[in-house]
Amino acid sequence: MAIHVASNNNLFLHFLPNSSDPPYELLQKHPSLTLLSTCKTFEKFKQIHSQFIKFGLHNTHFAQSKLLQFCSIGPCVDLSYAESIFDSIPNPNHIIYNMMIRGYAVASFPNSALRCYATMLFFGIDPNSYTFPFLLKACGGAAASGKQVHAQVLKFGLEDNVHVHTSLINMYARNGSLDDARMVFDRSHFRDAVSFTALIAGYVSGGYIDNARKLFDSIPVRDVVSWNAMISGYAQISRFDDALNLFDEMRNANVSPDTSTLLSVLSVCAHAGAIETGNWVRMWVIEHGYDSDLRIVNAMIDMYAKCGDLDTARSLFDGLRKKDLISWNVMIGGYSRASKYKEALEIFRLMQMNSVEPSKVTFLNMIPACAHSGALDLGKWIHKFVEKNFRDLQNETLWTSLIDMYVKCGDVEAAKRIFYGMETRNLASWNVMIFGSAMHGDATQAIELFSKMTSEGFEPDEITFVGLLSAYCHAGLVDAGRECFDSMKTEFGVSPQVQHYGCMIDLLSRAGRLTEAMEFIETMEMDPDGAIWGAILAGCRMHKNPKLAEYAAEKLFKLEPDNPGAYVQLSNIYADVGRWDDVARIRTAANDRGLKKVPGSTSIEVGSVVHEFLVGDRTHPRSNEIYAMLEEVDRLLKAAGHVPKMSSEEGEAAAEHSEKVAIAYGLISTKPGTLLRIVKNLRVCGDCHEASKMISKIFGREIIARDRNRFHHFKDGRCSCNDYW
Known part of the structure; x- marks a missing residue:
């Protein structure tokens, strides 16, 4: 030297x-x-x-x-x-060889690890207790090689080394050789918590959860890792109650949870809606200083969001000094799943302002938010981002979500371009296009898509037929719809479910064939749900049948006692036939139960910003201009012969319904000739439907409106639904 x-x-x-x-x-x-x-x-x-x-x-x-x-x-x-x-x-010495074997094992190159081990033996270097754990890890997917390595362990007398012993159990467990794993465990001179846990994990991964529990119960001293193995095992197979009960046992045994415990339990709470246990975990986390762990805070945000407590989730989110991508995705997903799409859009914009790069998960949560709120401009931006950054990846789910977004935002042509541009299409993408055609009242296209789908070898499922039957329903094609319903089981082996019966009963009711609809209910193999009785009730209003309406409403009152919709519908039916005493009686009954009608709201996107309006809404900064335009609209409608009606649903002038307020805002905020897209949370009323047709002609505007049931394309004084909705 x-x-x-x-x-x-x-x-x-x-x-x-x-x-x-x-x-x-x-x-x-x-x-x-x-x-x-x-x-x-x-x-x-x-x-x-x-x-x-x-x-x-x-x-x-x-x-x-x-x-x-x-x-x-x-x-x-x-x-x-x-x-x-x-x-x-x-x-090379032991350390060098062991390092290479470990590298091959981590990279999942078992053959290379075994060759390196053979070279080590060839040059006369005996393995040690650090060699075999890495080598056995490399054999995790090869049972035959694992047995050969086990023989080497016995040859060099290392079977009683704690690390080697545990690695043998893990190797056999990962290979599904649980009998061999148990044999290694039983033949050992010692049984520490690590060995027990390794075998428990093997039973769990092999689907033998009860065997795992028996072994767990026999552990003399259980450490936190053992508890974690069982709790996560129950969680993996969705036995959430068992997982929560075991966590209670763990707390009673005074075993302190670690990060893995907390993450597993929070995940279980999220899936099971166990917010009380989640609250206990949150307090424990704060008391023991785990609230600085970003993974745990993210898990708590996710838990509260999935349990419906979005205020607490948002409070935790806002309290984070540093927010990673998982934090942003959890919050966006929470709002989106809770149908709070406006808030989801807000979080996404904050995410962009903080220069956080979105991921595929971000967009899978954001695209539905754009779809339901009608945020087409933002949806188009997301589409461009996806094309640029995810085009080379297999993202059928992402592309299908984009198709759905364009369909629900009223841009069917854009949806078609993506659909027909996909290299490979799955059943979900076909279903979305069939549903989209149905929503837009194009039964012909829905039928053509179904025919093309089956000709390309795709087997339709329950969802396919809900979309197809909806298309027949919106087009009023009763006989063709019945043929489709009958073919489900006879030709395609798909058993009708309650949703399919609902489509047929809705179709018959709209067509005025109420007796057939009731007979159809009697053929059902399951009890009718609220949607079916709601379809009967809607048909009764269209065809003025108060007697049957009363029967259907009583069924709805029992099935959905907290739903004001049945009271509103029955009240409107009485009003339509002039039975005002009954109108007052039903409204009093609803008031006595504390039921309030869901307020109508309509949103419109202008300049990439979604604006939402309620009935008679005057909270918008441009309210004066909006209502000046509404007055001008009313004047022009009257000049064209339109007579405004008093709405029995709202109890006030239809001139101030939310869709008209939104249209007025669109008229003052966009250039002449610009297409207007609006989204309403309820079914469009007859007066607004007639007015929207006339507005499209008077102002030379195409208006695409999505209500709770379908799309209406207003153009040149006509609607795509042909006044059948």
Whole structure:
């Protein structure tokens, strides 16, 4: 060994080839090794490697192992580079071989790990207790190789080493060889918590949860890892109550949860709606200082969001100093799942302002929010982003979501372009297009899509037939709809469900064939739900049948006692036939129950911003201009012969219904001739439907309106529904 003094007066060590390793303490202080310990990029690593060669560090086993560690299991894995380093080492020792075997195991190259082990034996180097855990990990997917390695463990007398013993159990468990795993466990001279946990994990992964529980109950001393294995096992197979009960046992046993416990339990609470346990976890997290762990806070946000407590979820979210992508996605997803689409859009815009790059998960949550709120401009931006960043990936779900978004925002042509431009289509994408055609009243296209889908070898499912029957319903094609319903089981082997019966009963009721609709209900193999009685009630209003309406309403009152819709419908039916005493009686009954009608609201997107209006809404900054336009609209409608009606649904002038307010805002906020798209949360009333047709002609505007049931395309004084909705 020789010491050279560099020009900057720093001491550097230069080790001669084949010299034995210098003292460990001396090597640790070498500047090149210090640089390696902080290295994060492969380019910098190569520069440091050249320094190793310059100063002879590459001739020491310690330095060689550090180089291998970086490129085999470190931050920048490059096994081909690791192999080139390994091949340059004249006499590798245990540490070197073990490092290579570990690298191959982590990278899931079992054959390479086994070859490296064979080379090690060939050169007379016996394995040690650190060799086999890595080698057995590499054999996780190969039972035959695992048995050979097990034989080597026995040959070298290492079967009683705790790490090797646990690795053997894990290997057999991952291979599904649970009998062999149990044999290793039973033959051991010791049974520590790690061994128990390894076998429990094997039973869990193999689907033998009850065997896992029996073994768990037999553990003399259970550590937190054992508890975690069972709790996560129950969670994996959706036995959430068992997971929560076990967590209660863990708390009663005074075993402190760790991060893994908390994450598992919060996930269980989210799925089971167990907000009380979630609240306990939150308090424990705060008391024990885990509230700085971003993973746990994200899990709590997700739990509260899925349990419906979005205010607490938002409070936790806003309290984060640093928000990662998972935080943003959880919050957007929470709002989207709760149908709070306006809030989801708000969070996404905040995310953009904070320069956080969205992911596929972000868009899978955001696209439905755009679809339901009618945010077409934002949806188009997302589409462009997806095309640019995810075009080369297999993202059928993402493309299908975009198709659905365009359909629900009223741009069917854009939906078609994506659909027909997809390299591969799945059943979901066909179903979305069939549903879209039905929503827009184009039964012909829905039928053509169904025919093309089946000709290409796709088997329709229950969802397909809901879409197809909806198309017949919106078009009033009763006989064709009945043929379709009958063909479900006879031709395609799909048993009708309550949704399919609902479509047929809605179709018959709209067509005035109420007696047939009631007979159809009697043929059902399941009890009718609220939607079916609601369809009967709607048909009774269209065809003025208060007697049957009373029967259907009574059914609805029992099925959905807190739903004001049945009271409103029955009240309107009485009003239509002039039975005002009954109107008062029903409204009093609804008031006595504390039921209030869902207020009508309509949204319109202008300049990439979604504006929402209620009936008679005067909260908008441009209210004066909006109502001035409404007065002008009323004047022009009256001049064209339109007579405004008093709405029995709202109890006030239809001139101030939310859809008219939204249309007025669109008229003052966009250039003449611009298409207007509006989205209403309820069914459009007859007066607004007639007025919208006339407005489209008077102002030369096409208006696309989506209500609770379908789309209406108003153009040149006509509607695509042909007044049948």
